[in-house]
Amino acid sequence: MKTVRVGFLGCGNIGCGVYGVLKEQADRIAQDEGLRFEVGPILVRDKAKKRKSDIPSALLTERPEDVTDNPDIDVVAEFMGGVEPAASLIIRALRGGRTVVTANKAALATRWNDILAAAKEGGAGLLFEASVGGAIPVIRSLTDSLQANEIRSISGIVNGTTNYILTRMADAGLSYAQALQEAQQLGYAEPDPAADVEGYDPVYKLSILATLAFRQHVPPEAIAREGITAVTASDIAAAREAGCAVKLLATAKRAGGRILAAVRPERVPVSHPLCGVKDAFNAVFIDGSACGEMMLYGRGAGDRPTASAVVSDLIRAGHGGLRLPPVHGEAEVCGGLPADGIDDE
Amino acid sequence: MKTVRVGFLGCGNIGCGVYGVLKEQADRIAQDEGLRFEVGPILVRDKAKKRKSDIPSALLTERPEDVTDNPDIDVVAEFMGGVEPAASLIIRALRGGRTVVTANKAALATRWNDILAAAKEGGAGLLFEASVGGAIPVIRSLTDSLQANEIRSISGIVNGTTNYILTRMADAGLSYAQALQEAQQLGYAEPDPAADVEGYDPVYKLSILATLAFRQHVPPEAIAREGITAVTASDIAAAREAGCAVKLLATAKRAGGRILAAVRPERVPVSHPLCGVKDAFNAVFIDGSACGEMMLYGRGAGDRPTASAVVSDLIRAGHGGLRLPPVHGEAEVCGGLPADGIDDE
Numbered sequence: 001m002k003t004v005r006v007g008f009l010g011c012g013n014i015g016c017g018v019y020g021v022l023k024e025q026a027d028r029i030a031q032d033e034g035l036r037f038e039v040g041p042i043l044v045r046d047k048a049k050k051r052k053s054d055i056p057s058a059l060l061t062e063r064p065e066d067v068t069d070n071p072d073i074d075v076v077a078e079f080m081g082g083v084e085p086a087a088s089l090i091i092r093a094l095r096g097g098r099t100v101v102t103a104n105k106a107a108l109a110t111r112w113n114d115i116l117a118a119a120k121e122g123g124a125g126l127l128f129e130a131s132v133g134g135a136i137p138v139i140r141s142l143t144d145s146l147q148a149n150e151i152r153s154i155s156g157i158v159n160g161t162t163n164y165i166l167t168r169m170a171d172a173g174l175s176y177a178q179a180l181q182e183a184q185q186l187g188y189a190e191p192d193p194a195a196d197v198e199g200y201d202p203v204y205k206l207s208i209l210a211t212l213a214f215r216q217h218v219p220p221e222a223i224a225r226e227g228i229t230a231v232t233a234s235d236i237a238a239a240r241e242a243g244c245a246v247k248l249l250a251t252a253k254r255a256g257g258r259i260l261a262a263v264r265p266e267r268v269p270v271s272h273p274l275c276g277v278k279d280a281f282n283a284v285f286i287d288g289s290a291c292g293e294m295m296l297y298g299r300g301a302g303d304r305p306t307a308s309a310v311v312s313d314l315i316r317a318g319h320g321g322l323r324l325p326p327v328h329g330e331a332e333v334c335g336g337l338p339a340d341g342i343d344d345e
Numbered sequence: 346m347k348t349v350r351v352g353f354l355g356c357g358n359i360g361c362g363v364y365g366v367l368k369e370q371a372d373r374i375a376q377d378e379g380l381r382f383e384v385g386p387i388l389v390r391d392k393a394k395k396r397k398s399d400i401p402s403a404l405l406t407e408r409p410e411d412v413t414d415n416p417d418i419d420v421v422a423e424f425m426g427g428v429e430p431a432a433s434l435i436i437r438a439l440r441g442g443r444t445v446v447t448a449n450k451a452a453l454a455t456r457w458n459d460i461l462a463a464a465k466e467g468g469a470g471l472l473f474e475a476s477v478g479g480a481i482p483v484i485r486s487l488t489d490s491l492q493a494n495e496i497r498s499i500s501g502i503v504n505g506t507t508n509y510i511l512t513r514m515a516d517a518g519l520s521y522a523q524a525l526q527e528a529q530q531l532g533y534a535e536p537d538p539a540a541d542v543e544g545y546d547p548v549y550k551l552s553i554l555a556t557l558a559f560r561q562h563v564p565p566e567a568i569a570r571e572g573i574t575a576v577t578a579s580d581i582a583a584a585r586e587a588g589c590a591v592k593l594l595a596t597a598k599r600a601g602g603r604i605l606a607a608v609r610p611e612r613v614p615v616s617h618p619l620c621g622v623k624d625a626f627n628a629v630f631i632d633g634s635a636c637g638e639m640m641l642y643g644r645g646a647g648d649r650p651t652a653s654a655v656v657s658d659l660i661r662a663g664h665g666g667l668r669l670p671p672v673h674g675e676a677e678v679c680g681g682l683p684a685d686g687i688d689d690e
Contacts, residue, residue, distance in 0.1 A: 021493050021635050022493075025493055025495075028495075029492065029493070031671070032492065032560060032671035129490070135633075135635070135637065135639060136639060137482070137486045137489075137490035137491075140482075140485070140486075140489060140490050141482045141485075141486075144482075144485060144489070144657065144661065145482035145485050145653075145654070145657045146482075147378060147657055147660050148366050148367075148374070148652065148657060149653055150373075215377060273621060273642060276618060276621045288653065290480070290649045290650065290652055290653035290656070291480035291643060291644065291649075291650050292480065292644040292647070293643065293644065294480060294481060294641075294642065294643035294644070295640075295641075295642040295643065296639075296641055296642070297618060297639065297640040297642065298638060298639035298640065299636065299637040299639070302637070304634075304635045304636075304637070305637055307635055308494055308633065308636040309636075311492070311493035312489065315492050315493075319666070320666070321664065321665070323664070326376070326377035
């Protein structure tokens with residue numbers, strides 16, 4: 001039995017979810033994987049704050065270096081969200097040789113080169129399955145299952161909030177404003193919904209997916225972006241007339257030596273597997289030179305689906321022998337796709 | 346750069362496909378993974394037979410022990426198909442300490458305990474991503490991505506031939522006999538189609554999936570089996586009236602301490618993601634305690650999709666550090682499911 005000591009940076013919904021799943025499955029993970037996880041210290045902003053989880057207060061700290069610089073810690077799991085201070089703490093932990101597991105697409109996409117350089121410098125592992133698609137094993141599939149393929153294109157519904165809004169507009173005839181309000185009431189959308197509805201969140205995720213798929217860095221600022229705020233009930237009706245649904249697609253494809261990459265509302269034919277992805281579900285559609293067409297579908301958010309991905313990364317970190325994803329320099333990115341939909345070539 | 350020497354057992358369509366993909370992607374795999382594959386010897390029944398691939402005849406042998414007992418070989422890749430002599434050769438190679446990569450669901454399902462025991466005895470790795478679902482990374486997802494989950498159920502369309510036949514009956518109004526004939530003309534169905542249409546092939550695959558999902562051995566002989574030969578055009582019409590399609594589902598679920606497992610035609614509601622899986626595509630739907638509902642979809646057969654999975658296994662074998670899947674004894678299996686479809690609880 002190997003003991004793996006994990007420090008947390010942040011302990012909101014996801015951190016509490018990971019803590020809960022690790023505790024609930026501890027005996028099974030020990031039996032099946034030969035690993036025992038010990039959690040702590042856990043960085044929080046305010047030790048006195050009431051938490052959903054039964055985390056002992058002795059594990060909490062308000063000093064980041066108790067986690068990032070702690071010689072007793074094998075793995076640092078980051079759940080703070082946002083670019084800073086998360087990115088700086090990830091970089092600090094990696095430089096110190098600690099493997100980092102993160103769900104933070106914004107930090108990862110925005111600071112990709114700095115984070116990868118820190119991992120190389122520290123000889124540390126970096127795992128981020130939960131950063132895209134929640135529980136769906138899309139990162140692992142790109143890095144560990146599709147290596148025999150030249151990926152031709154990757155196209156995803158990777159933002160549950162906007163997919164919920166578009167689904168409700170189509171299925172219940174709601175206006176954009178009504179559907180947004182409903183999503184906010186259900187907790188799917190934030191009070192300030194810009195990160196989702198303006199497409200920033202899926203741009204971060206597409207940056208990560210495209211970088212892994214094409215093995216060249218596709219920075220978020222090179223990706224064309226159009227949100228769903230201008231989608232109207234009549235757009236959706238017209239799409240339906242044409243045998244399509246409107247989906248916020250995050251798509252990247254090869255075109256000669258360049259990568260075309262955009263997040264924008266697109267018409268998806270009902271015959272396409274992405275069309276049936278409803279509500280807050282996510283899916284990623286991949287076309288590879290050997291595998292052909294493939295789709296991975298599941299819950300893209302929520303504390304337990306995200307914990308499913310994070311814990312699989314922690315187990316992988318516990319087994320050791322990690323390799324950083326192969327990425328060779330900067331891609332030449334054209335932030336835009338031809339306008340004729342997802343089936344164009 | 347690490348050189349990995351791979352011996353092949355068998356060299357039909359899949360073997361030639363793997364040879365071709367390894368050759369075509371050799372430089373990229375070397376750059377990205379740090380691995381160079383050298384193939385040979387290759388066991389064939391008749392060295393003189395004309396092959397689709399440009400494999401040098403010097404690599405061919407008709408003596409199995411040139412592969413299974415070869416001290417220069419790191420990995421044995423088995424593409425013979427069928428239970429024997431494949432299973433015996435797999436066992437021999439594993440006992441000798443050679444990692445085995447196989448696409449052979451029949452050998453694996455039928456001789457699971459013997460094969461796993463041989464791998465333990467020899468301290469050898471065993472990888473079989475291509476045995477279920479072709480290119481779809483379903484095996485890896487169960488073993489490497491969903492370890493934090495108690496799997497509640499797994500349900501798949503894992504036989505492309507029968508899915509093609511049922512799709513054509515539904516979409517083109519063909520009779521079973523007409524659709525079978527068309528599938529045979531297209532090469533989707535064998536001249537003797539029993540393994541597919543009687544459900545033996547999906548039983549083998551369900552045995553492997555359920556064993557990994559529930560971490561207890563679910564032997565194929567315990568799985569209830571009903572093929573599609575009795576499905577009529579009026580069954581399909583009646584299902585459509587009820588808002589469903591008829592699919593040959595391979596389903597296993599927990600029920601108390603037992604596993605219910607069956608392969609049989611079932612009505613799938615149009616709202617369920619499995620309903621949209623058409624033609625020769627495969628998909629596996631998983632419900633886990635943390636991940637919730639997930640589906641993996643793609644090409645379940647064909648030389649290149651299968652090679653995509655086999656080459657990912659070869660790369661994984663090349664990196665080393667393999668662990669055998671955790672399976673704890675024999676499951677108590679009830680070969681049957683409640684009759685009220687896939688959404689029952």
